Amino acid sequence: TISFGQGYDFFYFVQQWPGSYCDTKKSCCYPTTGKPPANFTIHGLWPNYNNGSYPSNCNADSPYNATKISDLLGKMEVDWPTLACPTNDGTRFWTHEWEKHGTCSETVLDQHSYFEAALNIKNKVNILKVLEDAGIKPDDTFYKERQIREAIKAGIGYTPAITCNTDPTKNRQLSEIYLCVDASGKDLIECPKFPNRCKRPPLQFPIF
Numbered sequence: 498t499i500s501f502g503q504g505y506d507f508f509y510f511v512q513q514w515p516g517s518y519c520d521t522k523k524s525c526c527y528p529t530t531g532k533p534p535a536n537f538t539i540h541g542l543w544p545n546y547n548n549g550s551y552p553s554n555c556n557a558d559s560p561y562n563a564t565k566i567s568d569l570l571g572k573m574e575v576d577w578p579t580l581a582c583p584t585n586d587g588t589r590f591w592t593h594e595w596e597k598h599g600t601c602s603e604t605v606l607d608q609h610s611y612f613e614a615a616l617n618i619k620n621k622v623n624i625l626k627v628l629e630d631a632g633i634k635p636d637d638t639f640y641k642e643r644q645i646r647e648a649i650k651a652g653i654g655y656t657p658a659i660t661c662n663t664d665p666t667k668n669r670q671l672s673e674i675y676l677c678v679d680a681s682g683k684d685l686i687e688c689p690k691f692p693n694r695c696k697r698p699p700l701q702f703p704i705f
């Protein structure tokens with residue numbers, strides 16, 4: 498029998514807040530396709546084990562191939578833009594995410610299915626709308642982690658993990674939202690295991 502990598506138990510679906518990525522000492526660069534909309538964007542869909550560890554770079558013989566996802570690239574530019582410098586069209590970010598993470602779920606989701614799965618989840622859960630409906634807005638205000646977590650849980654039915662980073666003046670700010678997805682890549686689930694989340698003090702939700 499042939500063995501396919503190390504398997505995995507579930508996915509983290511990770512979204513980044515562009516305002517927090519850019520409001521750092523490193524700063525950011527808008528992609529060549531233009532400034533992304535002021536919305537959460539995809540960081541990645543990451544195969545993970547229930548114990549918190551994860552496989553990575555599972556198949557060196559499966560390079561990122563843009564021609565396999567040519568029908569998705571327009572959506573990728575909107576929902577999965579890169580903010581890293583130097584500026585580029587996103588190819589570097591998508592290559593990294595496919596090679597490091599996507600290749601580890603390849604027995605279940607081929608390259609097209611993998612990127613499509615991430616875009617589909619993004620379109621199922623509108624985190625920004627859920628937060629705004631709860632009065633939590635990206636206007637440089639500070640919010641408690643618990644308030645953000647409970648608003649998302651109430652709005653989408655699943656508990657997220659919130660991570661933070663720091664701006665150049667050392668304020669902590671809402672960086673990323675983790676949700677969990679079953680191994681098929683289709684349905685949200687309660688997380689079997691949470692990453693280290695950001696608790697006190699309150700987090701800034703910066704303007705983008």
Ligand code: 5GP
Pocket residue numbers: 509543544545549550551552597692
């Ligand atoms: P950081 O150290 O910035 O949190 O994570 C760096 C990179 O390691 C992430 O972009 C991601 O590729 C990977 N990573 C970090 N934490 C996890 C995790 O809990 N699960 C998985 N699958 N990857 C992770």
Ligand code: 5GP
Pocket residue numbers: 513518540541578579580581589590593594597
């Ligand atoms: P991870 O290993 O954390 O999944 O992915 C982070 C890698 O993707 C880093 O090498 C980072 O430079 C690159 N990257 C490119 N664009 C972005 C972006 O918009 N956000 C994040 N978090 N990483 C990006």
Ligand code: 5GP
Pocket residue numbers: 518519521523524525526580581582583
């Ligand atoms: P990646 O190696 O693994 O290049 O980046 C390492 C860390 O630096 C990741 O957390 C990534 O998101 C961040 N990073 C890389 N390039 C940039 C950038 O141009 N701007 C910002 N703000 N962060 C970056």
